[in-house]
Structures are given as structure tokens and as C-alpha cells.
Amino acid sequence: MIELTDVSKSYNRGKVKAVDGLTLTVKPGEIFGFLGPNGAGKTTTIKMIVGLLRPDAGSVAVEGYDVAKEPLKAKQVTTYVPDYPAVYERLTGLEYLNFIGDVYGVPREARLDRIGRWLEIFELASVVTNPIQSYSHGMKQKIVLTAALLPAPRVMVLDEPLVGLDPRAAHQIKELFREHCDEGKTLFFSTHIMEVAEKLCDRIGIIHKGRLVACGTMEELKSIDRTEAGQSLEEIFLELTDK
Amino acid sequence: MSGLGGLNRLSRLATVVRAGLRSNFGLAILKHRLFKEKKDRWLVPVFALAGLGVLPTLYGIVLLIKGAYAILAPMGQERALLTLGVLAGQLLILLFGIYYVISAFYFSRDLEFLIPLPLRPSEVMISKFAVIMINEYLTVAAIVLPVVVTYGVMAKGGIGYWVNAVLVYLALPVIPLALVSLLVVAMMRFINVSRKKDILILVGSIVLIVLALALQIGLGRTAGPQPSAQAVTAFFTSPDSLLNRVGSKFPPSIWATKAVAAGFSSEGPANLALLLGVSLAFFAGIVVMAEKLFYRGLIGLSETTGKKRRLTRDEMSRRVSSGRRAVAAVFGREWKIMNRTPIFLLNGVLVVVIVPVIFVLLANMGSGRGGSGGGGDLSAILKTMTSANPLFAILAAALFMTVCGSLNGTSSSTFSREGAQFWISRVIPVAPREQAAAKFLHSYLVAMLGVVTATVVAAIVLHLKAVHLAAAAGLALVAGVLLTVVGMIIDLARPLLNWTNPQKAIKQNFNVLLATLADIGILTAVFFGAKALIKAKLATTVVLGVVFLALAAAAALSFGILLRFADKRYPEIES
Secondary structure, eight states: OEEEEEEEEEETTTTEEEEEEEEEEEOTTOEEEEEOOTTSSHHHHHHHHTTSSOOSEEEEEETTEETTTSHHHHHHTEEEEOSSOOOOTTSBHHHHHHHHHHHHTOOHHHHHHHHHHHHHHTTOTTTTTSBGGGSOHHHHHHHHHHHHHTTOOSEEEEESTTTTOOHHHHHHHHHHHHHHHHTTOEEEEEOSOHHHHHHHOSEEEEEETTEEEEEEOHHHHHTSTTSOTTOOHHHHHHHHTOO | OOHHHHHHHHHHHHHHHHHHHHHHHTHHHHHIIIIISOOSTTHHHHHHHHHHHHHHHHHHHHHHHHHHHHHHGGGTOTHHHHHHHHHHHHHHHHHHHHHHHHHHHHSOTTHHHHTTSSOOHHHHHHHHHHHHHHHHHHHHHHHHHHHHHHHHHHTTOOHHHHHHHHHHHHHTTHHHHHHHHHHHHHHHHHSOOGGGHHHHHHHHHHHHHHHHHHHHHHHHHHHOSSOOHHHHHHHHHSTTHHHHHHHTTOHHHHHHHHHHHHTTSTTHHHHHHHHHHHHHHHHHHHHHHIIIIIHHHHTTTTSOOSOOOOOOHHHHHHHSOOOOOHHHHHHHHHHHHHHHSHHHHIIIIIHHHHHHHHHHHHHHTTTTTTSOSHHHHHHHHHHHHHHHOHHHHHHHHHHHHHHHHHSSSTGGGTTGGGGGGHHHHHHSSSOHHHHHHHHHHHHHHHHHHHHHHHHHHHHHHHOOOHHHHHHHHHHHHHHHHHHHHHHHHHHHHSOOOOOSSHHHHHTSOHHHHHHHHHHHHHHHHHHHHHHHHHHTTOOHHHHHHHHHHHHHHHHHHHHHHHHHHHHHHGGGOOO
């Protein structure tokens, strides 16, 4: 579960308000899609959830742990995939996965099982002993996703996870997301691909100029007064963010 | 080409060069941070203080040059000082040049944006060359400027001296850099080294260090021990004989010397023209070569390397770790990344091993032939000094070991080296104090390696008794803790994380300079403390005991501060 309570964050000494009074709860077992135009505050929100940025006001809790007050407990149950796969290029894929397994304390048997499975799914098995430096952008993205799945976290937070993936990998990732949440775990991700959000997410939030302008299931979004019946998510998004 | 077309090309070249300089030196970012965000204003007084800290060292160098001038001038050999300054500067350019050239020409990330633009290969290469030139001006300033300025003042140089000095300084890096560029570009084109770029940088650097050493030792030998009385008289009565001997290895240094020393009169203009003409010819050479070879060497650089091979179930089972403690995992990461990144390796493990070895070579230079050569004298002087006073011997050896072990960039770039990957350290469930402890272990291991090498060297050069060596090593090891922690605290206060070229994280990292100054300050304080104890006529063991305990207390205290500072600082670093 992720709980954001009246969270605000600004940059440049308060001159640029990136997130403004955001309150949001993502329940266990839920895939939550976070949409918004460029610069709307998506990445800032995500970074506050995983503890990379400190809110100016409000609080963020993951699985009941306050991210600011109990950071280690919150981090132990969360994994994160950033929008750009900046990973240790001088390590091999397997060394990176071992490092993540060590710091999250993943038991050896579980580690062997999961690494074997994800490497097969992402077609990384034949390059896992090569330095990450030699991977393509998509392969780096896949190794970061594998590392995020390795601890089997209660909460996964992903910033545009499908960018750079080939259609097969994107398809598999969507299935993995569903599987993850069917086990009662939480998944929060941002995306610009409306179709993915519409088909995959249990609930969707739309952020615009730092404020949450809409939040709910597809049906709930469609029933917002201003929208016309039968509108697609794309049309709803364009209407809500057209200011 | 029409005149207008030429102008257009020039203005395009100027644009590319300007963009290269701005992006490399981060001027736009600095301006934004200083004047818009007003974030880094505190750095201005720190820079000023650091500048003041360098003054005593600079003053010492100037005194040394003045002394040498006073000795050489009556013999008509004073110009050799200029030659030495220029030659040392050019050697330094050659040494640093290989890192700069390889990483700027072939591995800077902006190449992927520059190559698709409608620019000529030579324009891209010139913009990179300009960035390296500026870096080199800054690198050699510390060596060349004190010599040229002190000489000018002592020799009462006229306007010709100063004008030519500026022109020579500007031209100084061109020939050595062009030589390195020609070598590197040809190598990249004709040998398929792109896939082994790490090894290339490493081997290239070591070869150049060895060459520089060979040249140094060669010069020492040319100066020759035990010359006959007539030879000495002939040598010193012929003006500039020393200049010619010193500069004979690299003629441009002779031209530079004559151009500066003679100013506008006699041989000045001709030598200046020769230096500038040859520099221009070399520059033209790399422009022509860039057009023909530069892009061809670049093709294939971004290809995927490494063979594809699936691990068997057994292999996978062996290679999947059975679970290390977090501190061990972070330590392992530090160790692997440092040793697999050539620039980091050269400034860490290699430097702590090479520096003491260079010291042995220099100290023993000329020995074996009567021991009266320059370096042989050094070794003999050291032996005499240390055998007369064991306390002095122990303290001097401890200082040498500490300098060899701790005055490198390992600890003061430990956070900066993470760069764009710092987010991983921020999101993993490992307490910042544990991560800092793992980083300390890594930096301290490198320092210990330096202390061990330096101990071996001290045993060879100083012939210390085992018990004295052990005492010195003990002091160096405890001082190493303090200096390592100080370096880490400085880097943690303001880590440089936004680099795109690893060279920036360690070679162009202000924290490394700041930590070096802090280390010098600490060692100076320890020196004065020990001096006071010696003056108080305390027994050797008491002096050593007090110094050891004081260092140990400071080390323990600083380590505690580091851990608390890590807990406070990690969450503040927004990445």
C-alpha cells in the first residue's frame, strides 16, 4: 500500500511548484497508472515515494512505514525502476543482480529460481556474464526490471517502465505486473501510453501542474461530469490537461 | 571556396568549439547554480581559501627557482631553468594527454549527438582539441608559470620577454598533444582496439609513465657522474650548454626557451616563429588526419561487446551468491568498479604502487657509479640523516608512507565516483552509515597498499631497522584512517555526481584538491606537534606514543563523525 498525504514539493527555492497538495492511496493488489503531461510532477511524485526526494510538506508511507521516519523499513519492501536505466556499467548483469540480492537479503534458493526465470523471460540468459556496459538500452532496462523483481517486493514503483522495450518484452512485463498484483502486492507506474494504462490499470490518476485532477477506475473517469459518454482515456486526458 | 563560405565555416567551427567548452566546463550550470538557484555561493570563499592555502607552497617553489637562478646565472646557464620548466610542462602534457585525448576523442557521450550533425570530422575534433588544450593550460600552469614569471622578474625581462612568454605558453600544449592525437587516432583507425578501450587506456598510460621515467633517468645519466675537470670547465664556460643538453631530448623546448629569453631581440623572433610554425604544422597535420581517419576509427565503438554464452545450471548455481552482508556487498561493488574503470584504477591502486617505486628509481639514480650522481646523492643524504637520528628517521618514513598511501583521490572521490548511479545507493535498504563504512574499508585498503609498498621502499632506500620501520608503518596506518575519513567527509559534503566522463569524477573533481590541501594541513599540524614534543626533550618512545595516540584519537573521532554525517547527508542528496 502507498499513502501520500497532502504532499508538496517545489524547486528553485519555492519558485517552481512541482507537486501541490497531493493526496492519494494505492491499495494492496492494485495496479495504479499515473498519467500526466511532461513536467506535470509524475517523476517528482515517484521519487518522493521511493525516498529519492524529500517532500517540502506532507507525508509518504509505504506499507505503513513513513518514508522519512522509517526509511530502511520502507525501502526493504519497495523496489524502483527509474525512467533511465543508469546502472553500474562496469559490473556484469549477474554481479548486479547478486548485489541487489545481497542488499535486500534474498535467500539463495529464491535468488536462483527468480534470476533463472526472469533471465529466460527477458532473453538475457546468454549475456548475463557480460558487462552491463555492452548491453543495449532495452537490455539495460530489462536488467533493472529483473533487479526490481528479484526481492519480490510488496511495492514496485516504476517510472515509464515500457520505454525502450521491444513488443515481446513489453507484453511480458504487463503479464508480470498483473501476476505481481494478483499476489496482493502493489504496483505504481507512470506512463504516456494511454492504451496500456486503460487496459492494465485497476485505477488511474492524472496529474496536471502538480495537482491530481482526476483519480479512479476507468469507469469512474468516464463518469466525470465534463466528459462525454464513450470517451477514450486519451480524450479524457486531453480534456483534463488542456489548460 | 568563396570568401563567404570560408567565413561560414569559421563561424560554424567557433560555434562547435564554444559549445564544447561550455558543456565540458559546465559554465552554464555553474552560472545557473551561482546566480539563479544561489546554491553554491558558499563555494566562492572555499575556493578563495583553497587558493590561499596554495600560496605557501607556491612561495617555496619561487624561492627554489630564485636560488637556482642565483647559482646558474654567474655561469651563463640560467636559461636552462626555462628549458626545464617548459620540458617538465610538456612531459606533463604528454602524460595527461593520453587520457584526455582518448576519452575526449572517442568516449565522450556527446559524440553521438555531434556525429549526425552536418559538421566536418575536423570540426568535431578541433572542438575536442580545444577542450583538452584548456585542461592542459590549467594542468601545466602550476609548473610553467612560476618558472617563467620568476625568471622574468629575476632577469628583468622587457616587453619582448612577456609577450613571447604568453605566446609560447599558448603554443606549449600543441606539439605534444598533436603527437599524442596522431598516435591515438592512427591506432584507433588501423588496429581494432575499440573493443579493448580499457586496456588501451591502461597500457598507454603505463607506457607513457615508463617513457617519462626513462627520459628522466636518461637525463640524469647524461648529466653524468665523475666527469673530468676539463669537461666540467668546458661545460660551464660554454653558455647555454646545460640548456642544450637538457633540451636535446625535445627541441621545441629549446626554441621556446630562446624565444622567451631573447624576447624581441637577436634569436627571439626566429625561435618564436620556429615554435609557432612547427606547432601550426602539427595542428594542420591533425586536421588533415581528422578528415581522413577520425570517423573511421569511431565506427563500431558503440557495438555490443562480449560473447553470448548461456551458463549451465551448475555454473549459474556457483555464480549466484549465497548472500553476503550488506557491507561486504557494497565493498565488493566499490572494489570492482574502481578497478575496472581505467581512470579510477590509475588514480587509486596503481598510483599508490607506482609513486613509491618512482621514488626508489629517483633516489638511486646514478648510484652504482660511485654514487655521486644527483639521485645517488639523495639516497646517501637520506641515509646519513636517518642513521644519525632514529626519531627523525621514523617520523620521516611515516610521513613518506602516509603520503604514498593517502594522497590519492580514492577517498575524496568515493561518493562522486557513483555518478548517475547514486540513486541505487539511495533506494537500497542499507543504512547510509553502513554504506559509508564499506566505502571507508575500500579507500583504506588502497591506502594500506600504498603504506605496504612505501614500507618496502623505505626499507630499501633508508635501510631502517625493522623495529623503526614497524613504528613508522604503525603511525602511517593510523594517520591513514584520519586522512581517508577526512577525504570522504569532504566528498560527501558536495559529491560531484553529474559527470558523463569518469575522468571528471576524479581528475577534475575539486573535492580531491580540497582533500589534498586538508591532508597537507593535518600533516603540517602533526609535524609542528611532534617538533614541540622533541623540543621538550622527551624520550623517543614517548614522542612516538603521544603522536600515535593523538592520531588514533582523531581517527576514531572523525570516523564517528563520518558515520553520523552519512546518515544526515544521504537523504539530502537529491538525485
